[in-house]
Amino acid sequence: MSHQFKLWKEVSALHSKLDVYLTFEYFSLYNFCIQSSNLLFMQFxxxxxxxxxxxxxxxxxxGWSQEYLAEVTGLHxxxxxxxxxxxxxxxxxVLSHITQALSVTMSEFLQTVEESLSVDKQRD
Structure with a gap:
């Protein structure tokens, strides 16, 4: 076996080990990011x-359809x-356009949403 072939084989083996290590580290970081974003997603x-x-x-x-609300708000x-x-x-x-179309102030709309969130938190 030539010296160059032995050297190539050793470098190839090291490269494979490095690939495995980097792949493991990549997936560990990837999983951490997914878990963190899922936590944020669940909150929002x-x-x-x-x-x-x-x-x-x-x-x-x-008595409006989604199509009609979309039409009067200029949204899809x-x-x-x-x-x-x-x-x-x-x-x-966007929320301003929707609340105006629904004939409710944003503060009234958000107050209702806030109350619903409070009730939902009490259930948990």
Missing amino acids: SKLDQILGLEIQRRRIHK RTYISQLERGLKSPSVR
């Missing part, structure tokens, strides 16, 4: 769900759907 998703349910409750109370129907399901978080501007 409850708020998003309650905001969405309140939008939906008020829309249905008016699928975005309204995502908001109502708690999959998206509305910006202040």
Whole structure:
């Protein structure tokens, strides 16, 4: 066996060990990031769900479809759907458009959401 081949074999073996180590470290870091983001997602998703349910409750109370709410707010129907399901978080501007269309002030709307959050926390 030539000296170069032996050297190549040793370097290849070290490279494989390094790959395994780096892969393990990468996945450890990746799992930590996923767990951390899931924790944040769980905290924020409850708020998003309650905001969405309140939008939906008020829309249905008016007898409106998602399509009609989308039309009067200038938003897309699928975005309204995502908001109502708690999959998206509305910006202040979007929430302002929605509350104006639903004939409610933002403070009244958010007060209702805050009360729902408090009730939900008491259940936990």
